[in-house]
Amino acid sequence: MRGIWTTDHVRQAEDRLLAVTPEGALMRRAAHGVAVHAARMLAEHAGSVSGRRVVLLVGAGNNGGDALWAGAFLRKRGVGVAAVLLKPEKAHPQGLAALCRAGGRVVPLADGPQWIENADLVVDGIVGISAKGPLRPDAAELVERVTAPVLAVDLPSGVEPDTGAVDGAAVAATATVTFGALKPVHVLNPERCGEVVFVDIGLGDELGEPDLRRLDAADVAAAWPMPGPSDNKYSQGVTGVAAGSAAYPGAAVLAAAAAVRATSGMVRYAGHAADVVRWHWPEVVATGSIFDAGRVQAWVVGPGIGTGSAGRDVLVHALGQGVPVCADADAITIIAERPEVLDARDPDTPLLLTPHDGEFERLTGKAPGPDRVAAVREAARRFDAVVLLKGHSTLVADPAGRVLVNKARGSWLATAGSGDVLSGLTGALLASGLEPWLAAGVAADIHARAGELAARGVPASASGVLAAIPDAVRQARSLAP
Ligand SMILES: NC(=O)C1=CN([C@@H]2O[C@H](COP(=O)(O)OP(=O)(O)OC[C@H]3O[C@@H](n4cnc5c(N)ncnc54)[C@H](OP(=O)(O)O)[C@@H]3O)[C@@H](O)[C@H]2O)[C@@H](O)CC1
Numbered sequence: 001m002r003g004i005w006t007t008d009h010v011r012q013a014e015d016r017l018l019a020v021t022p023e024g025a026l027m028r029r030a031a032h033g034v035a036v037h038a039a040r041m042l043a044e045h046a047g048s049v050s051g052r053r054v055v056l057l058v059g060a061g062n063n064g065g066d067a068l069w070a071g072a073f074l075r076k077r078g079v080g081v082a083a084v085l086l087k088p089e090k091a092h093p094q095g096l097a098a099l100c101r102a103g104g105r106v107v108p109l110a111d112g113p114q115w116i117e118n119a120d121l122v123v124d125g126i127v128g129i130s131a132k133g134p135l136r137p138d139a140a141e142l143v144e145r146v147t148a149p150v151l152a153v154d155l156p157s158g159v160e161p162d163t164g165a166v167d168g169a170a171v172a173a174t175a176t177v178t179f180g181a182l183k184p185v186h187v188l189n190p191e192r193c194g195e196v197v198f199v200d201i202g203l204g205d206e207l208g209e210p211d212l213r214r215l216d217a218a219d220v221a222a223a224w225p226m227p228g229p230s231d232n233k234y235s236q237g238v239t240g241v242a243a244g245s246a247a248y249p250g251a252a253v254l255a256a257a258a259a260v261r262a263t264s265g266m267v268r269y270a271g272h273a274a275d276v277v278r279w280h281w282p283e284v285v286a287t288g289s290i291f292d293a294g295r296v297q298a299w300v301v302g303p304g305i306g307t308g309s310a311g312r313d314v315l316v317h318a319l320g321q322g323v324p325v326c327a328d329a330d331a332i333t334i335i336a337e338r339p340e341v342l343d344a345r346d347p348d349t350p351l352l353l354t355p356h357d358g359e360f361e362r363l364t365g366k367a368p369g370p371d372r373v374a375a376v377r378e379a380a381r382r383f384d385a386v387v388l389l390k391g392h393s394t395l396v397a398d399p400a401g402r403v404l405v406n407k408a409r410g411s412w413l414a415t416a417g418s419g420d421v422l423s424g425l426t427g428a429l430l431a432s433g434l435e436p437w438l439a440a441g442v443a444a445d446i447h448a449r450a451g452e453l454a455a456r457g458v459p460a461s462a463s464g465v466l467a468a469i470p471d472a473v474r475q476a477r478s479l480a481p
């Protein structure tokens, strides 16, 4: 599991490390990392390093200092370096001196556009972890002129570091070199960051508990249920799926099938689409009603069940069984409209809610807004449940405040029915005994991998995502050390 730290925590850790480190050493280490990656990008995009032209966009703080030092290092490799200073009076003095000593030049702000247009690479050192709000007009005007690849120092300027939100002009980087710790922007707005390269500057021991976490392939592989020699169809956990209706049988088929694809235990289906489910997936034990469905180790309730009294009875029944419940889609709307249905839940029974933004707003009375992490954390606390907030990147919070982020792998999952696949996956992992927070995070990871594998560069359907689940699991296992 990888940790991600908010800027406050990074700053505190940096201050502690700075106090015991020779002056300027951390910045030079960071800047060296930027220069190494800049040279790599020049070789890749422009075919060579020496003789190429790099323009540094330099802001008022240490982020600009990193860029200036990186420019000095690049000069030593024969790169032509020009710095555009947004606030000359506040440019990092030692960085500026180092660049000038190395033969870099400082160009007036007014000439910036012309230099930028002729650059092979632009380094964004406008603002780092002390950023507030979008780019200011002078910086925005320069950034607008850029056509070359952009290497962002620490984070793409103009993007809110702790939320990834963009509310005006901001850099869209080809790559970002970050130092000491991953920050929320790197996982909440991966598109703006491009490839994220991590440079260790020794903050590790100073950072403390992470604010957010991300699963590695190894975590996913370790958590994924695999049958052992003494297992049978029951011992691995039976997944119950209460989804679909005569009008919407597709949701039932997709959710039940995702559970079938996910693990080798048994899947039970209960609902009005029993015949359709049986026809497509003969291995599913299907019945017309949840009230005679037999025992399961977790219930998925909601996709396509409708929001009327019949759906409500199904949800209340599932909540009373003493097994984990994943409430999705219509089940979330039912809870939003009649919160008293949750009285059926034994407080110790794990509940997992998986809203998209619209359902989240219905459930909590408020749209997630720009700070999605804060929103999902608050909802988890309020409902005493694990909440998985869908979106481009997926967030999973538990009532204790832990948050997992699953970084998007493209936007392939923005297709009808893909949420039903996710709920089936999640249910299967809950039934296998994984704690809900991890089950939801692992399901989101495999879901995103399956989306990417199904698409391979062109739009995919939910059925395609479903079919790619086994390969997604294989991929995660093959990447685990
Ligand atoms: N500490 C360390 O050990 C290490 C730190 N490191 C590096 O330092 C960086 C943090 O540096 P920092 O704290 O000096 O602030 P930074 O992000 O450069 O901002 C400075 C100024 O920018 C301005 N500004 C604000 N918003 C703006 C906007 N939207 N658009 C335009 N301008 C805006 C505002 O100044 P103002 O213009 O208001 O005077 C603000 O004060 C960090 O990200 C990493 O790169 C590495 O070297 C590793 C070691």
Ligand SMILES: Nc1ncnc2c1ncn2[C@@H]1O[C@H](COP(=O)(O)OP(=O)(O)O)[C@@H](O)[C@H]1O
Pocket (backbone or CB within 6 Å): 329, 356, 389, 390, 391, 392, 393, 394, 408, 409, 410, 411, 412, 413, 414, 415, 416, 417, 418, 419, 420, 421, 422, 447
């Ligand atoms: N633009 C996007 N990029 C990445 N993933 C997305 C995007 N839009 C939606 N998704 C994912 O696709 C799934 C859609 O779920 P949902 O909205 O419930 O769809 P449906 O109800 O059609 O099944 C969620 O897992 C969500 O995180």
Ligand SMILES: [K+]
Pocket (backbone or CB within 6 Å): 063, 124, 125, 126, 127, 128, 152, 153, 154, 155, 156, 157
């Ligand atoms: K930056």
